[in-house]
Amino acid sequence: MRRREPATSRNWRRWKLRATLRLEIMLPDLKLVIRLQEIDNRLADLNREISALPVHISEIEKKLIAHERKLEADRAALAANQKERKKCDADIQTQDQKISKLKDQTLQAKTNDQYRAFQNEIEFCQAEVRKSEDRILELMSESEPLDRNVRAAEAALKAEKAEVEAEKQVARERTAEDQKAKADLLKERGEIVAGITPPVYQRYTRIAKMRRGIGVAEAVDGRCSVCNMALRLQFSQDLKKGEQVLSCESCGRILYYNPPQAVVDDAAGA
Numbered sequence: 001m002r003r004r005e006p007a008t009s010r011n012w013r014r015w016k017l018r019a020t021l022r023l024e025i026m027l028p029d030l031k032l033v034i035r036l037q038e039i040d041n042r043l044a045d046l047n048r049e050i051s052a053l054p055v056h057i058s059e060i061e062k063k064l065i066a067h068e069r070k071l072e073a074d075r076a077a078l079a080a081n082q083k084e085r086k087k088c089d090a091d092i093q094t095q096d097q098k099i100s101k102l103k104d105q106t107l108q109a110k111t112n113d114q115y116r117a118f119q120n121e122i123e124f125c126q127a128e129v130r131k132s133e134d135r136i137l138e139l140m141s142e143s144e145p146l147d148r149n150v151r152a153a154e155a156a157l158k159a160e161k162a163e164v165e166a167e168k169q170v171a172r173e174r175t176a177e178d179q180k181a182k183a184d185l186l187k188e189r190g191e192i193v194a195g196i197t198p199p200v201y202q203r204y205t206r207i208a209k210m211r212r213g214i215g216v217a218e219a220v221d222g223r224c225s226v227c228n229m230a231l232r233l234q235f236s237q238d239l240k241k242g243e244q245v246l247s248c249e250s251c252g253r254i255l256y257y258n259p260p261q262a263v264v265d266d267a268a269g270a
């Protein structure tokens with residue numbers, strides 16, 4: 001439970017905080033250039049995301065197409081299997097008809113030679129029937145896993161298609177949001193650029209281009225926080241005065257000094 005303090009004390013605290021608010025004592029140019037850096041960082045992130053989304057979509061679509069092809073191949077194999085099975089059934093029927101006709105002829109055989117000839121033919125046809133039957137068994141055992149694969153792939157593909165559609169929708173929405181955020185940032189950027197003293201803006205642009213997009217650095221504990229070079233004492237003092245825009249003597253980035261935030265300790269009841 002926090003103690004309620006008298007209104008006068010709260011006002012005093014608010015004033016104190018405002019007086020030591022970070023960036024408050026900064027040069028206007030410096031404040032603008034810091035915001036510019038924030039905007040440029042955010043813009044770079046947005047651009048990265050905007051260009052990464054179509055790549056992601058095309059990757060998941062490619063995977064989907066590969067799965068569709070595999071399913072088509074399995075379906076084709078299953079269809080070929082069923083076609084051959086039908087052919088075997090038809091062959092058996094043909095041979096059976098031949099056999100029954102040959103049996104009739106056998107009954108009418110005039111000589112032993114004729115009889116044996118018919119018998120040989122019947123045996124040949126029976127052997128053909130057995131061959132077809134064996135092949136049918138083979139085809140059946142092959143069709144079982146194929147059939148299972150096709151059914152499983154059909155179900156999986158249906159789910160995958162829905163997933164890809166959902167991801168595409170998310171990507172479309174995200175891209176639209178990103179574009180909107182980008183437009184807003186670009187508008188603010190334009191306003192900031194119009195407000196900065198041109199040489200400071202040019203300095204920022206030149207260094208940012210040279211230094212992977214980072215043209216501004218905070219001075220922390222007497223060092224440039226980006227290149228980590230220790231600042232000369234006099235330079236540090238000039239920077240703290242905040243009377244001019246200074247650049248790191250090592251990396252060239254525009255430096256700013258951020259006074260430590262006043263920590264108001266509630267427990268102390270100041």
Ligand SMILES: [Zn+2]
Pocket residue numbers: 217224225226227228229248249250251252253
């Ligand atoms: Zn530096």
